[in-house]
Amino acid sequence: MGTKKLQLVIACFTAVLLIAGGQAFAADKTLPIGVLGPFTGPSAQTGKEFQASVEMALETINYTVGDYKIEPVWVDSQSDPAKASGAYAEAVEGKGIQAGVLNWHSSVAIAAMDVAAQYKVPHMFGFGASEVVNTKWQADPEKYSYWGGKGWPVPAKLEKNYIVALNKAIEAGNFKPKKKLAAIYGEDTDWGRSAGGAYRTALEASGWEIHSEEYFPVTQTDFYPLLSKYKKDGVAVVAGTSASAPPITAFVKQAQEVGLKSVIVASGLGWIGDWYKMTGPAADYVLDSIPQLTTAEAKQWAKDVNAKYGFNPSPSAGGLSYDGIRMFIKILQRTNELHGKLDKETIHKTMVEEVNTGKLTYGKKDGAIIMNEYRYTAETMPDMVVAPEAYFFPILQYKKGKGYIIFPDDWKEKDFEQK
Secondary structure (H helix, E strand, C coil): CCHHHHHHHHHHHHHHHHHHHHHHHHHCCEEEEEEEECCCCCCHHHHHHHHHHHHHHHHCCCCEECCEEEEEEEEECCCCHHHHHHHHHHHHHHHCCCEEECCCCHHHHHHHHHHHHHHCCCEECCCCCCHHHHHHHHHCCCHHHHECCCCCCCHHHCCHHHHHHHHHHHHCCCCCCCCCEEEEEEECCHHHHHHHHHHHHHHHHCCCEEEEEEEECCCCCCCHHHHHHHHHHCCCEEEEECCCHHHHHHHHHHHHHHCCCCEEEEECHHHCCCHHHHHHHHHCCCEEECCCCCCHHHHHHHHHHHHHHCCCCCHHHHHHHHHHHHHHHHHHHHHHHHHCCCCHHHHHHHHHHHHCCCCCCEEHHHCCCCCCEECCCCCCCCCCCECCCCECCCEEEEECCEEEEEECHHHCCCCCCCC
């Protein structure tokens, strides 16, 4: 073989090695993403739903965006703000997470916001809904720009609709309370108190008298004295919430046991997969507000979760988190398209410039299974746009384990029924 031919062979062989080596190098790129959730503790069922949603969403892209392999890092909040902050800091320092996604509790969100800002780690779609989150964010939008658009708006934007629905039922003659006396209950957290404030405002504005306002630890499961008091005093409406399965299911079951005839708002009951197994017929006539699995794609997703993980997912904890991680994937894909690399600086830039301004949205056309569209604007941040054509929860009344929409009127499946 001549010298020139030999040089050509060597050059070609070297080029092949460089290309192969480059591909191997690219394939070795990893992007650690923190998934913040209550994987142990009182809300561990929600953590199970988060994990299933994240894994199934990442499987749709083979855990890959561009040249990067996505590596989920499970950050256990344990439903405790201090423990969540420590776990988040460890995920940054020890695991090198470049971004974060999801979160359940408002109290955890309030603590985690500071950790994200300290380490300049962009975090998207945390469910902490409390007004305290918004107030903190809006007091310093530049600092807290690392805490991106929320996955749940402030309670006043949705929780007030229970009272609107009940007042409409009175006007229609379907609800005939002996007196307009209402009690408020809830978990003693930022979420519980924010929701309670929304109920109080809406009740008082429509002429209801407030019997009492009681908050309890997320671990409490004995409500017999409180429920007996409601019964004795003739309370017509009992409105409250908890994001944890043990207290909210115990409250509903014990209400039936003491013979309470009040209309019960148990906001959050349906956030739990398999909630009916925990309450049985005690949940009949209870009001809740959760999104619905209305499309063929959403119903298939629920079947797939059950087949793979062995539980029926909630449209709230499971469905919203699935949409949330899918939206986050779209953000990563857009970031890679714009900047050619994925790290905390480029991801943050996309969130601020495209997500917060409404340029990048995620909706049914992208594969969303729960809401019509997740859209943020400078005016709504850190909340999303709340409207029937965007993000909205209907009011349901349960019967034999199924929820029927009673509000809004143009979505209604059945009229309200009094127990």
